[in-house]
Amino acid sequence: MTSARRADAIVIGAGIVGAACAAALARDGFQVTVLDRAFPSAGTTSVGMGHIVAMDDSPEQLALSAYAQRLWHDLAPELDPRSELDHCGTLWVAEDDAQFAAVRAKRDVYAAAGIASEILDARALADAEPNLRPGLAGALYVTGDMVVYPPGATLRLLDIARANGARVRSGEEAVEILPNGVRCVHETYHAEVVINAAGPLAARLTPGLPIVPRKGHLAITDRYLGFVRHQLVELGYLTSAHVMTNESVAFNVQPRATGQVLIGSSRELVEWEASLNRDILAQMLRRAEAFMPALGELSVIRTWTGFRPATPDKLPLIGPWDAVPGLWIASGHEGLGITTSLSTARLLVDQIVGRAPAIDPTPYWPARVHSASAA
Amino acid sequence: MSETVAITIDAAEHHVAPGISVASALLNASVASFRRSRGGDARAPLCGMGVCQECRVTIDGAAHQRACMVTVAEGMRIVTATSAEP
Numbered sequence: 001m002t003s004a005r006r007a008d009a010i011v012i013g014a015g016i017v018g019a020a021c022a023a024a025l026a027r028d029g030f031q032v033t034v035l036d037r038a039f040p041s042a043g044t045t046s047v048g049m050g051h052i053v054a055m056d057d058s059p060e061q062l063a064l065s066a067y068a069q070r071l072w073h074d075l076a077p078e079l080d081p082r083s084e085l086d087h088c089g090t091l092w093v094a095e096d097d098a099q100f101a102a103v104r105a106k107r108d109v110y111a112a113a114g115i116a117s118e119i120l121d122a123r124a125l126a127d128a129e130p131n132l133r134p135g136l137a138g139a140l141y142v143t144g145d146m147v148v149y150p151p152g153a154t155l156r157l158l159d160i161a162r163a164n165g166a167r168v169r170s171g172e173e174a175v176e177i178l179p180n181g182v183r184c185v186h187e188t189y190h191a192e193v194v195i196n197a198a199g200p201l202a203a204r205l206t207p208g209l210p211i212v213p214r215k216g217h218l219a220i221t222d223r224y225l226g227f228v229r230h231q232l233v234e235l236g237y238l239t240s241a242h243v244m245t246n247e248s249v250a251f252n253v254q255p256r257a258t259g260q261v262l263i264g265s266s267r268e269l270v271e272w273e274a275s276l277n278r279d280i281l282a283q284m285l286r287r288a289e290a291f292m293p294a295l296g297e298l299s300v301i302r303t304w305t306g307f308r309p310a311t312p313d314k315l316p317l318i319g320p321w322d323a324v325p326g327l328w329i330a331s332g333h334e335g336l337g338i339t340t341s342l343s344t345a346r347l348l349v350d351q352i353v354g355r356a357p358a359i360d361p362t363p364y365w366p367a368r369v370h371s372a373s374a375a
Numbered sequence: 376m377s378e379t380v381a382i383t384i385d386a387a388e389h390h391v392a393p394g395i396s397v398a399s400a401l402l403n404a405s406v407a408s409f410r411r412s413r414g415g416d417a418r419a420p421l422c423g424m425g426v427c428q429e430c431r432v433t434i435d436g437a438a439h440q441r442a443c444m445v446t447v448a449e450g451m452r453i454v455t456a457t458s459a460e461p
């Protein structure tokens with residue numbers, strides 16, 4: 001549904017966050033232009049896992065991801081086969097009794113946020129995922145979580161934007177963000193609203209944004225239909241993701257619609273060094289094999305790296321950037337940008353047009369950066 | 376001394392010459408579809424030298440084995456797309 005005609009808006013970056021913002025703005029009546037230095041989904045969006053997950057790293061992160069989970073369910077009927085949406089749910093796997101106790105606490109935290117989950121004991125977990133090793137304590141099954149193919153979903157979101165009047169310019173690299181405008185190499189664009197959704201590159205265009213690239217490795221196998229049935233994540237994953245150590249790996253495995261198994265995950269702070277780190281890749285695969293020994297029998301056909309836009313407090317930057325008139329930020333989503341793209345877009349557009357957002361937007365305001373540096 | 380090797384192709388026993396590749400054995404047995412593509416199309420050997428990946432079959436329970444690169448062995452069990460292996 002398109003509202004009355006509103007102002008012009010420019011979105012920098014045609015990754016999934018930019019595409020979601022473009023779709024939301026265009027549906028709300030804005031005249032949207034999306035600029036990407038390469039092409040849609042050419043950056044972080046194309047190298048991630050595509051796990052739509054309610055994540056309880058902090059109350060603010062849970063609020064944003066739980067809201068996102070609801071928005072993905074709402075969007076599901078509009079997605080097309082390219083998006084490969086799979087309602088497979090997440091199994092948070094507990095290795096021992098201590099972790100299994102944490103599973104109960106996690107269920108209660110999710111329940112308070114309106115996220116449904118079920119506790120699986122050791123036997124139920126073995127039935128659900130026969131290729132996990134014996135002897136695991138159990139799992140928390142988050143039934144509403146999903147898997148999506150991020151480039152496909154991004155193209156669909158851009159289609160929705162275009163159907164509401166947006167235009168998408170590939171090969172148009174933003175050089176400088178101006179008051180109510182963007183200077184590209186050959187052309188300067190003017191608009192009342194400018195959104196910096198440039199992912200890990202956002203800080204190059206808006207100096208002062210505390211976003212650093214956090215490198216990850218992924219490996220994908222040949223097709224083995226039914227080998228994995230849910231997104232599987234070890235309960236210790238949040239520790240790996242949250243602590244800003246130089247290196248960490250965690251068991252995080254995903255079934256793809258093709259029958260392929262996507263194996264993660266790793267985290268490194270090495271600036272923009274993109275080459276495969278064989279040592280950390282081996283650690284990651286060994287970690288996966290420790291949970292699923294039969295993974296060792298499968299053929300990995302491709303490995304790659306990518307960069308997450310990481311922030312010091314593990315929350316994205318969503319909101320106005322007061323130093324530049326008209327500028328709004330939508331970046332810093334670390335490893336959760338596929339999930340929170342939709343809630344980011346809604347929060348942002350609600351604030352731009354002056355509607356009350358569904359959740360408190362203040363924890364994500366980029367202004368907290370200024371307060372932090374002033375303190 | 377045995378002049379042939381007994382193998383199973385999609386649950387049927389075959390006696391084939393020793394030393395030949397699984398791909399040769401399957402072609403001699405008139406197997407037309409070694410595997411199915413993601414889109415459901417029939418696939419069969421193209422390069423015959425381990426590069427193109429088109430001839431993959433399940434051998435002794437291991438999926439995605441290149442038929443052209445494996446030599447037949449006594450008692451080997453081969454499953455192709457012909458027996459509805461995805």
